[in-house]
Amino acid sequence: MAESYQTREEVPTENTWDLTVLFESDDVWEKEFKAVEEELTKIEALKGTLADSAESLVHAINTIASVSRKLSNVYTYSHLKYDQDSTNSTYQSLDARSTQLYSRFSELTAFFQPELLAIPEDKLNSFIESNATLQDYRQYLDNMTRQREHVLEPSQELLLAQVSEILGSASKTFGVLNNADLRFPTVEDSSGEKVQLTHSIYGKLLESTDRRVRRDTFKSFYSTYDQFKNTMASLLSTNIKAHNFSAKARNFSSARQAALFANNIPESVYDTLLEAVGERLPVLHRYVALRKELLGIEDLEMYDMYTPILGEVPLAFNYDEAKAITLEALAPLGEDYVDIIKKAFDERWIDLYENKGKRSGAYSSGTYDSNPYILMNWQDNVNWLYTLVHELGHSAHSYLTHANQPYIYGNYSIFLAEIASTTNENLLTSYLLERYTDPNVRLYILNHFLDGMKGTVFRQTQFAEFEHFMHTSEAEGKPLTQAFLSENYQAMNEKYYGPDVNSNSEIALEWSRIPHFYYNYYVFQYATGFAAATALSQKILSGDKESLNQYLTYLKAGESDYPIEIMQRAGVDMTQKDYLVSALDVFENRLDEFEKLLKDQK
Numbered sequence: 001m002a003e004s005y006q007t008r009e010e011v012p013t014e015n016t017w018d019l020t021v022l023f024e025s026d027d028v029w030e031k032e033f034k035a036v037e038e039e040l041t042k043i044e045a046l047k048g049t050l051a052d053s054a055e056s057l058v059h060a061i062n063t064i065a066s067v068s069r070k071l072s073n074v075y076t077y078s079h080l081k082y083d084q085d086s087t088n089s090t091y092q093s094l095d096a097r098s099t100q101l102y103s104r105f106s107e108l109t110a111f112f113q114p115e116l117l118a119i120p121e122d123k124l125n126s127f128i129e130s131n132a133t134l135q136d137y138r139q140y141l142d143n144m145t146r147q148r149e150h151v152l153e154p155s156q157e158l159l160l161a162q163v164s165e166i167l168g169s170a171s172k173t174f175g176v177l178n179n180a181d182l183r184f185p186t187v188e189d190s191s192g193e194k195v196q197l198t199h200s201i202y203g204k205l206l207e208s209t210d211r212r213v214r215r216d217t218f219k220s221f222y223s224t225y226d227q228f229k230n231t232m233a234s235l236l237s238t239n240i241k242a243h244n245f246s247a248k249a250r251n252f253s254s255a256r257q258a259a260l261f262a263n264n265i266p267e268s269v270y271d272t273l274l275e276a277v278g279e280r281l282p283v284l285h286r287y288v289a290l291r292k293e294l295l296g297i298e299d300l301e302m303y304d305m306y307t308p309i310l311g312e313v314p315l316a317f318n319y320d321e322a323k324a325i326t327l328e329a330l331a332p333l334g335e336d337y338v339d340i341i342k343k344a345f346d347e348r349w350i351d352l353y354e355n356k357g358k359r360s361g362a363y364s365s366g367t368y369d370s371n372p373y374i375l376m377n378w379q380d381n382v383n384w385l386y387t388l389v390h391e392l393g394h395s396a397h398s399y400l401t402h403a404n405q406p407y408i409y410g411n412y413s414i415f416l417a418e419i420a421s422t423t424n425e426n427l428l429t430s431y432l433l434e435r436y437t438d439p440n441v442r443l444y445i446l447n448h449f450l451d452g453m454k455g456t457v458f459r460q461t462q463f464a465e466f467e468h469f470m471h472t473s474e475a476e477g478k479p480l481t482q483a484f485l486s487e488n489y490q491a492m493n494e495k496y497y498g499p500d501v502n503s504n505s506e507i508a509l510e511w512s513r514i515p516h517f518y519y520n521y522y523v524f525q526y527a528t529g530f531a532a533a534t535a536l537s538q539k540i541l542s543g544d545k546e547s548l549n550q551y552l553t554y555l556k557a558g559e560s561d562y563p564i565e566i567m568q569r570a571g572v573d574m575t576q577k578d579y580l581v582s583a584l585d586v587f588e589n590r591l592d593e594f595e596k597l598l599k600d601q602k
């Protein structure tokens with residue numbers, strides 16, 4: 001059994017992360033905190049100097065970068081310490097102080113980008129030509145100034161800044177309503193016990209093997225949204241209007257163009273995703289039909305989509321076994337990569353077990369100067385093995401980026417982040433399929449993959465398609481009423497899941513409870529990322545050295561170029577369909593094997 005400790009002090013040191021590498025002690029942290037506080041005053045003096053000369057521009061960039069680098073160490077130490085035990089009052093205070101320091105830094109540096117944008121293009125170019133350091137910063141400067149044509153006159157900018165809070169108020173109100181004010185009913189669980197529904201309990205109960213529980217949960221949960229459906233439509237509609245308005249105000253042709261512009265992603269990436277996934281929906285329908293068959297249900301409902309279809313899990317690993325499997329599963333990434341993973345294990349990058357007050361879930365976090373630490377709440381099961389390789393994917397990505405890029409290119413965009421982690425998950429799936437011949441184990445692993453792709457590629461593409469539909473409908477002047485949204489959501493659900501599941505149900509109201517619809521063209525990245533990772537892992541596993549080297553260039557690139565260009569060099573052109581087709585082929589092949597194994601068992 002995996003351990004779970006009462007107090008932080010009980011956890012054996014070897015299973016905790018070693019934060020002394022970041023700061024030897026709280027006292028050393030305290031000194032650095034004061035130093036950063038003092039350095040903040042230097043930033044104020046930079047205001048109004050950027051256009052003076054190439055040298056003064058370099059000085060400003062370097063000064064801000066140097067403060068930001070130290071500040072991120074200070075901030076990260078306190079937030080990691082806080083997350084390991086949020087009941088510790090010392091670290092509550094350290095964390096609150098460094099959060100405050102961060103917001104002071106943000107305020108002080110707010111002048112930088114507008115002032116940089118105010119430098120005429122010709123002048124900035126001549127600065128760059130004349131200065132070697134600025135030439136190294138070319139990509140950084142290009143990224144900071146490429147929205148030049150979308151910046152308005154100062155008086156208009158001021159107006160937009162003043163209304164920005166109002167434009168975000170529908171989203172904020174939805175959050176308050178959804179998270180704080182909505183009261184959900186109670187339902188009886190499988191033992192007849194009354195359970196208060198919440199967002200997280202809803203998800204858990206939908207996985208129940210008792211169909212009565214699933215049905216009651218689904219119907220009760222949606223009965224609450226049904227009461228507020230017109231309010232929800234009004235909030236969502238206002239939010240979409242705000243996106244369309246902001247895009248128009250800044251001379252973008254659509255909200256989607258504006259949102260994707262933030263990462264310099266062409267809209268073709270989005271269209272290609274919808275098109276490629278749309279063409280392969282019959283394969284998802286096959287998976288749904290199989291679920292219906294395995295559950296032995298005549299009238300499959302949307303509340304039957306999350307219950308396990310295979311019974312008891314035939315696999316479990318303790319942490320030592322998981323480490324050994326991880327090293328073998330990631331071996332196709334080459335010796336250098338595996339050495340990084342060994343470092344993570346040997347140099348205590350990982351905070352492994354649960355203890356009282358520790359933050360739940362898992363993440364990878366660190367700074368340019370620190371180890372890329374991993375927070376876990378390890379349990380001896382397959383899901384946590386997947387989480388381990390996933391977070392190690394993020395950490396190795398950070399490690400390689402920091403080792404190969406200067407500080408100003410030392411981050412990577414969200415669009416690219418999940419590719420590194422899910423490539424590792426895909427390598428693990430392939431490894432497990434190679435290792436296990438027992439049909440029950442294979443069925444379980446195959447289903448883990450199929451389920452993952454259903455949730456990450458198909459479901460997120462469905463959301464992306466609906467999100468785009470709402471924005472374009474609103475731009476065409478169609479009122480986004482409750483009836484309009486429900487009718488179209490139901491049709492889209494039917495399109496995605498096919499004829500074997502009933503879409504004429506409460507699911508038509510799903511749009512009313514999805515926070516992602518307030519994110520502004522965000523979810524498509526989950527789908528493109530997972531698909532790219534699936535395609536890349538196939539290339540890596542083919543054993544072709546060139547493919548591996550290309551993949552490693554992506555892990556080392558940071559922000560030295562734009563995401564689409566980085567992926568192109570990694571061997572995936574995300575403006576073209578091929579990578580999606582290749583990922584969906586993997587889905588179909590594994591579904592074939594899944595069906596065959598089931599047939600053989602009969």
Ligand SMILES: [Zn+2]
Nearest residue numbers: 390394418421
């Ligand atoms: Zn991740």
